[in-house]
Amino acid sequence: MVYIGELPLKVALVASLLILAILIIYPLILIIVLGSPQITSALSVGSFIEAVEVTAIMSTLSALVAVVMGTPLAYLLARYEFRLKQLLDSIIDIPIMIPHIIVGIMIVLAFASKYSVLFNSLNAVIMHLRAFNLTLLHYGFLHILLSPMVNALIYVLSVVVGIKFINTLWGAVAAVAFLSSTYYIRVTEAAVSMVNPEMEIVARTLGASPSRVFVSITLPKVWRAMANGALLSWARSVSEAGALFIIAYSIYFNGGYVYPASVYIYESYVGVGLSNAVKYSAALLVVVLAIFVVYRVILSIRRGG
Amino acid sequence: MGVALKLIDVELRLGSFKLGPITTSVSDGTYNVIMGPTGSGKSTLIKIIAGAYRPNSGSVVINGEDVTDKPPELRGIAYVPQGYALFDHMTVYENIEYGLKVRGVPKRIRAIEVRRIAEDLGILNLLNRGVKGLSGGESQKVALARALVIKPKVLLLDEPMSMMDVSTRESLIPLLRSIPSKFNTVVVHVTHDRNEAYTLADKILVLNNGQLIEENEPEAIFTRPSRLFTAQFVGFSNIIPATAVKSPQGSMVLIGNHVLYSTERVEGKVYVCIRPEWFREGNGDEGNIIKGVVLEVERASMGFRVMINVDGVPLTAITQSKPSKGDSLSLTIPPNLIHLIPATE
Incomplete structure (x- = not known):
């Protein structure tokens, strides 16, 4: 029996599969097929291994930033209604809407330029603290009491101000965390909103504190989604290039400067040619897919098969 | 306590x-x-x-x-x-x-x-x-x-x-x-x-x-x-606006052409509230007698839910026997089961 509307549905399905095949599957297969004979050779190049290493470290740190910063935010968005929720909701989506080159410029501006309000303010605070410390010299007992604390504060602030962002892991992590945290927050928010809030209320009435409720009731239900969100965020960081062009074209790592993997591939494409770029691209793809598969296997083992 | x-x-x-x-x-x-x-x-x-x-x-x-x-x-x-x-x-x-x-x-x-x-x-x-x-x-x-x-x-x-x-x-x-x-x-x-x-x-x-x-x-x-x-929510199907005046035993109200006596002492605008299951069929010895014409009959868990027209006022009663549409029906309701709520709302 043929239902009305079945034919248009089939046509739409075939069309979407065709577009999927042309846009995603075909280029993916092509790069793996063409690049696979040279994957071993790519993985034996020391500079490329270093690039993959620094990219993995940068992406992992970025995923950690996303988890630490994003979990409370995701919980807040999923559970509470408040006055500025719409605004916060929009702010979280901003990173995926801004061109990535601009994100790089923003990070430079905010943390590594003379326009950095944050760092200029911290420098001003340090100067005032030093002046205060000098004044304390006139007050014997107060000086003995307060001076160590003021010095410690000056030291901590100086360390913060001293952090370099251009061509460092810090800068690279700041840029990719900015761009990839949204994915983690959205996945986690969706997972938390799926947990029946009545369970949390019941647990509270039974005597559990909010943190105990999160650990014993919410977390067991959302940790897989959190792990998937972190993986998504990690993968997004690995693939980042635009912002890194500005803030960390090469990263100071292990006593030398190392290209992040995406920049490394770009350099090989521009400097040597397409076939060279295909080699490293296929190698990076295999490494990322291997990590992805291993991660998923670990998650499924934790789930109990 | x-x-x-x-x-x-x-x-x-x-x-x-x-x-x-x-x-x-x-x-x-x-x-x-x-x-x-x-x-x-x-x-x-x-x-x-x-x-x-x-x-x-x-x-x-x-x-x-x-x-x-x-x-x-x-x-x-x-x-x-x-x-x-x-x-x-x-x-x-x-x-x-x-x-x-x-x-x-x-x-x-x-x-x-x-x-x-x-x-x-x-x-x-x-x-x-x-x-x-x-x-x-x-x-x-x-x-x-x-x-x-x-x-x-x-x-x-x-x-x-x-x-x-x-x-x-x-x-x-x-x-x-x-x-x-x-x-x-x-x-x-x-x-x-x-x-x-x-x-x-x-x-x-x-x-x-x-x-x-x-x-x-x-x-x-x-x-x-x-x-x-509350009366509506707890199942008083019959809630009729009326005016109550004092009587020796309590109050009396006019429903259609029927004068109904209640033991409750209320005066002025009231809602006359009667639960449908409180009506008895026939002309009882004690109580108010209401006569009307059957409009609708529905099966109910406790008998039949009968809607009757009493001088233009629709009332609902639960009966044990099943009357037919258009039948004349006499119902009795004791004065203590006619509840009056002052119409302040």
Whole structure:
């Protein structure tokens, strides 16, 4: 029996599969097929291994930033209604809407330029603290009491101000965390909103504190989604290039400067040619897919098969 | 009997909805039912007591202690929400044990307490099972065990029987009814089901549009409601506006061309409220006699639901015999069963 509307549905399905095949599957297969004979050779190049290493470290740190910063935010968005929720909701989506080159410029501006309000303010605070410390010299007992604390504060602030962002892991992590945290927050928010809030209320009435409720009731239900969100965020960081062009074209790592993997591939494409770029691209793809598969296997083992 | 729970001018705004101000109290060892239609604010009120919502103003006092600013875990209450919210990543045993565990009760004591409450509620055989796949009745017993094992001062139940079939519901009523005396607690139960409220309650609180309409014993609420809304909600199908004048035995009102006597002393504009099941067929020796023409007949669980036209006023009665459309019908209603509510609203 043929239902009305079945034919248009089939046509739409075939069309979407065709577009999927042309846009995603075909280029993916092509790069793996063409690049696979040279994957071993790519993985034996020391500079490329270093690039993959620094990219993995940068992406992992970025995923950690996303988890630490994003979990409370995701919980807040999923559970509470408040006055500025719409605004916060929009702010979280901003990173995926801004061109990535601009994100790089923003990070430079905010943390590594003379326009950095944050760092200029911290420098001003340090100067005032030093002046205060000098004044304390006139007050014997107060000086003995307060001076160590003021010095410690000056030291901590100086360390913060001293952090370099251009061509460092810090800068690279700041840029990719900015761009990839949204994915983690959205996945986690969706997972938390799926947990029946009545369970949390019941647990509270039974005597559990909010943190105990999160650990014993919410977390067991959302940790897989959190792990998937972190993986998504990690993968997004690995693939980042635009912002890194500005803030960390090469990263100071292990006593030398190392290209992040995406920049490394770009350099090989521009400097040597397409076939060279295909080699490293296929190698990076295999490494990322291997990590992805291993991660998923670990998650499924934790789930109990 | 002491006061176990007291609400003083409790008020909460949630968007455009406003609850309260509500002032009421419930006594130790009693079963209290908050009854009202969907959206009346019943669940919101119970969540204020639970501490899930903080009122904009007013106080919640439990056992003499103002707990308005206390979080749920420090209020000495237990809450069973609609749908029970069992922790579905835990077994039945772990669900019941949860409250004791988070309170730091030693494992050995926990095991004894869990088994004791499970035995009391007849769910010992379920302890090792997961909660997925439990029937409605079993889920409710597990939720009750989880709540009661911590010995709450106040047990809050939000529509606990709304997800059950009739037979399961009937089988659980004795269990619920026994909770205040057996577990030495106060129950506050929320429902939109008037029969459930009548069966269980020592006291009924009627809520509508966020306001506490009235509160009283079930008999009073169901036979002598003081507010028009309550009369409509508890099943007074016949509510007729009229004017009452004093009579030697109470008051009299005119319905169509019939003068009806009531034992209640009310004067002026009133609503004449008569439950359909209070009419008797035929011309009784005592009481008001009403004659009318049958308009509609429907089958009802207790007989037939008959709508009659009494001089242009439609009345509904439950009869044992089945009249036909167009038949003349005589009904008797004693003066003490004609309830008059002053028409102030």
